[in-house]
Amino acid sequence: MRNRSSSVAWWYALAIGVPAVTAAQLFAAGPLFYVIQLAGVAVVLCRRSHPGWRLLAAGHLAGVLATAFWTLGPVAPSNTPQGLTLVPLYTLAAAGTVRLTRRHRRVASPAELGVEAGAVVLGLAMVAWSFVVLPYLGAPGYQQVSNALAALYALIDLAVLGGALRALTGPWRTPARLLGMSGAALLGAHLLYAATDGDGTAPFLPGGTSFLLIQYAGVLVTAAALHPAADRLGVTEQRNTRTKLAGIVAIAIVGPLLPVLSRPTDAVAYVPATLTAALCGLLVLRIWLLARIAQRHARDAGERAAQLRASVDEQAALQRRLAYRAGHDTLTGLANRELLLEQLALPSVRDRAHCLLLCSLDGFKEVNDSYGHPVGDEVLRQLAGRLLLFAPEAVLVARLGGDEFGLLLTDPDQAVELAGRVLETVAGVPVTVGERRIHLTASAGLADGVPGNPPSVVLGDADLALRAAKVAGGARLARFDDSLRAQQSERARIAAGLRAGLADGSLFLHYQPVVDPATGRMTGVEALMRWRRDGELVPPMVFIPVAEQTGLIGQLGVLALRLACARGADWYRRHGIYVTVNVSTHQLRDPEFADTVLAVLAETGMPGTGLVLEITESVLVDAADTPVLGTLREHGIRIAIDDFGTGYSSLAYLRRLPVDILKIDRSFIDDVSFTRAILDLAHSQDLVTVAEGVETATQADQLRELRCDLVQGYHFGRPAEPEAIESLMRESSATAA
Numbered sequence: 154m155r156n157r158s159s160s161v162a163w164w165y166a167l168a169i170g171v172p173a174v175t176a177a178q179l180f181a182a183g184p185l186f187y188v189i190q191l192a193g194v195a196v197v198l199c200r201r202s203h204p205g206w207r208l209l210a211a212g213h214l215a216g217v218l219a220t221a222f223w224t225l226g227p228v229a230p231s232n233t234p235q236g237l238t239l240v241p242l243y244t245l246a247a248a249g250t251v252r253l254t255r256r257h258r259r260v261a262s263p264a265e266l267g268v269e270a271g272a273v274v275l276g277l278a279m280v281a282w283s284f285v286v287l288p289y290l291g292a293p294g295y296q297q298v299s300n301a302l303a304a305l306y307a308l309i310d311l312a313v314l315g316g317a318l319r320a321l322t323g324p325w326r327t328p329a330r331l332l333g334m335s336g337a338a339l340l341g342a343h344l345l346y347a348a349t350d351g352d353g354t355a356p357f358l359p360g361g362t363s364f365l366l367i368q369y370a371g372v373l374v375t376a377a378a379l380h381p382a383a384d385r386l387g388v389t390e391q392r393n394t395r396t397k398l399a400g401i402v403a404i405a406i407v408g409p410l411l412p413v414l415s416r417p418t419d420a421v422a423y424v425p426a427t428l429t430a431a432l433c434g435l436l437v438l439r440i441w442l443l444a445r446i447a448q449r450h451a452r453d454a455g456e457r458a459a460q461l462r463a464s465v466d467e468q469a470a471l472q473r474r475l476a477y478r479a480g481h482d483t484l485t486g487l488a489n490r491e492l493l494l495e496q497l498a499l500p501s502v503r504d505r506a507h508c509l510l511l512c513s514l515d516g517f518k519e520v521n522d523s524y525g526h527p528v529g530d531e532v533l534r535q536l537a538g539r540l541l542l543f544a545p546e547a548v549l550v551a552r553l554g555g556d557e558f559g560l561l562l563t564d565p566d567q568a569v570e571l572a573g574r575v576l577e578t579v580a581g582v583p584v585t586v587g588e589r590r591i592h593l594t595a596s597a598g599l600a601d602g603v604p605g606n607p608p609s610v611v612l613g614d615a616d617l618a619l620r621a622a623k624v625a626g627g628a629r630l631a632r633f634d635d636s637l638r639a640q641q642s643e644r645a646r647i648a649a650g651l652r653a654g655l656a657d658g659s660l661f662l663h664y665q666p667v668v669d670p671a672t673g674r675m676t677g678v679e680a681l682m683r684w685r686r687d688g689e690l691v692p693p694m695v696f697i698p699v700a701e702q703t704g705l706i707g708q709l710g711v712l713a714l715r716l717a718c719a720r721g722a723d724w725y726r727r728h729g730i731y732v733t734v735n736v737s738t739h740q741l742r743d744p745e746f747a748d749t750v751l752a753v754l755a756e757t758g759m760p761g762t763g764l765v766l767e768i769t770e771s772v773l774v775d776a777a778d779t780p781v782l783g784t785l786r787e788h789g790i791r792i793a794i795d796d797f798g799t800g801y802s803s804l805a806y807l808r809r810l811p812v813d814i815l816k817i818d819r820s821f822i823d824d825v826s827f828t829r830a831i832l833d834l835a836h837s838q839d840l841v842t843v844a845e846g847v848e849t850a851t852q853a854d855q856l857r858e859l860r861c862d863l864v865q866g867y868h869f870g871r872p873a874e875p876e877a878i879e880s881l882m883r884e885s886s887a888t889a890a
């Protein structure tokens with residue numbers, strides 16, 4: 154509603170203002186003029202704040218004052234000072250109109266503006282002088298004052314005309330047209346006055362036509378100010394500098410020519426005027442060229458600045474990318490170890506209760522070995538996805554490396570439940586990669602961060618807990634406690650001792666006889682690793698797991714092979730007794746294993762037929778498809794399945810496996826029917842059978858009856874030093890002889 158009333162207000166102003174002014178004129182109602190014009194001035198000042206409107210309002214106020222001056226004072230507007238009273242009205246009206254219809258903004262320094270304005274003013278002055286002032290001065294009846302005043306008005310009329318034409322012809326809308334009409338009315342007023350030959354005051358006094366036109370002009374300005382589109386007047390944009398330049402060049406050239414052009418009879422003046430015009434034109438062109446060079450420099454500088462900005466932006470982006478990469482794992486996109494440690498070090502985490510959960514897949518290496526690294530990568534990515542899915546938002550999920558992930562919880566109460574869910578989902582839902590469904594399990598270690606503890610301690614504790622979960626068989630959660638740390642330092646001590654033992658002789662072999670139960674004759678010996686620390690024997694079940702966890706088992710295995718072959722070569726030559734050496738998973742995975750064994754045989758002079766390699770059933774199943782065992786058997790080396798019945802227990806496998814000897818685990822010795830079944834099966838496959846853990850004469854008799862080929866156990870001889878075993882061998886050979 155308000156919008157509508159404001160959109161038609163200008164129309165009301167015209168519809169009321171014009172008749173009111175006309176009526177006041179007809180009925181000589183003098184005060185009404187003042188009321189109408191002052192109201193108009195007030196409206197313009199209230200509605201519009203642009204300087205152009207202010208100029209117009211000021212002009213019309215000046216008009217009201219002039220009217221008052223004439224009405225109340227001596228009436229002779231053509232004479233000074235009365236004649237000067239209209240100058241403010243006309244000047245301000247022209248300036249306001251020009252200001253509001255200006256389309257281009259000046260973006261220039263004050264000095265530049267001054268020079269440009271000076272050029273325009275001087276150019277116009279030339280025109281005015283040549284075509285307006287001079288004719289007046291030369292007019293008959295020239296009176297210095299009144300003619301100068303007339304010349305001044307002529308100049309002002311030119312300005313009013315310019316403003317009005319601009320407003321009427323430019324790309325403006327109604328308010329500008331109204332301003333143009335207002336200018337036209339003012340111009341009309343003055344022309345009418347001039348038509349009376351400057352006589353008299355009548356046209357400018359109330360009741361006069363010029364007076365009425367000035368009143369209309371005021372009403373039109375008021376209507377323009379009330380028009381809704383009026384606020385678009387005076388909005389300027391940047392000017393095209395070329396146009397501006399062309400204008401100044403034109404002024405520079407035309408200016409000097411004007412005096413001679415306005416007096417064509419003075420032919421002699423043409424030459425210097427033309428030369429001056431050419432000179433001015435050249436000077437301006439020179440300045441223009443300099444300006445172009447300056448502009449080019451400015452443009453180059455701008456481009457360089459833009460390039461600099463772009464390179465700074467690029468560097469900032471790179472910096473951000475580097476910062477992201479520094480804190481994130483490229484394979485999974487999770488946070489990495491560094492970021493996790495950073496977060497653990499934050500006072501908001503470190504100084505409060507928190508919890509670190511480490512998760513690792515069990516046997517992930519086999520996934521890589523069996524399916525290749527790309528599949529392993531995909532498994533890791535999917536695991537990362539599952540962890541993110543289960544972890545609450547506040548939990549930081551990180552990949553620490555390999556198949557190890559860390560979850561940092563600031564709410565320790567959630568930890569056990571979260572760990573449970575993670576382990577369950579890994580064990581319960583196989584990972585699908587292409588056609589493959591890979592069944593996995595994971596282990597987890599949990600450590601509570603004691604406020605104030607350094608991040609490395611929390612991480613170390615969680616790692617210990619994870620190792621404990623693995624040592625306990627995997628697929629479980631272990632929570633850190635102080636006993637784990639004690640175990641860890643003991644493990645570290647053992648590992649250090651074993652490393653030293655590889656060189657200092659504290660690692661050595663004992664041998665246990667393998668006997669033919671039918672004859673009681675020793676046919677072979679099993680080499681068993683022993684370790685003496687600080688003068689005491691450390692049980693194998695203590696140091697072997699540490700050797701496996703630390704990877705030292707490989708070196709221990711080679712040492713055992715070398716020592717056993719060194720001794721066994723002589724025993725085999727003299728007594729025909731073979732030696733059995735245990736081989737670990739670690740060794741079998743070593744692609745150079747076969748070469749190592751053959752090198753040891755060559756080094757020690759041991760024939761392949763004197764060596765038996767003992768491999769556990771599960772490891773043998775994995776190694777069955779590799780060429781290693783075939784190569785070794787080609788050199789006469791025999792392969793024995795150790796602890797048969799405890800691993801895969803799949804008799805079907807037996808046919809496929811490259812083995813010669815089957816060692817029945819001690820736990821089956823008392824199960825006669827089971828032992829018989831195994832013996833029958835083994836014999837049907839032409840395998841030599843060895844029963845382990847024979848401790849009593851009854852067991853020995855039973856096995857003899859069952860036609861077990863060979864036996865081994867305390868009943869026939871405990872593991873002993875080589876010297877003791879050697880004397881047993883001699884006895885055994887003598888008995889046989």
Ligand SMILES: Nc1nc2c(ncn2[C@@H]2O[C@H](COP(=O)(O)OP(=O)(O)OP(=O)(O)O)[C@@H](O)[C@H]2O)c(=O)[nH]1
Pocket residue numbers: 484513514515516517518519521525526527528529530533554555556623627
């Ligand atoms: N595919 C893949 N494998 C990796 C990556 N980083 C490390 N690994 C492999 O992850 C395996 C980790 O070996 P282990 O720490 O012995 O892990 P595991 O076989 O699960 O043994 P446990 O943890 O003791 O059960 C090694 O075989 C590494 O080569 C990786 O980015 N992608």
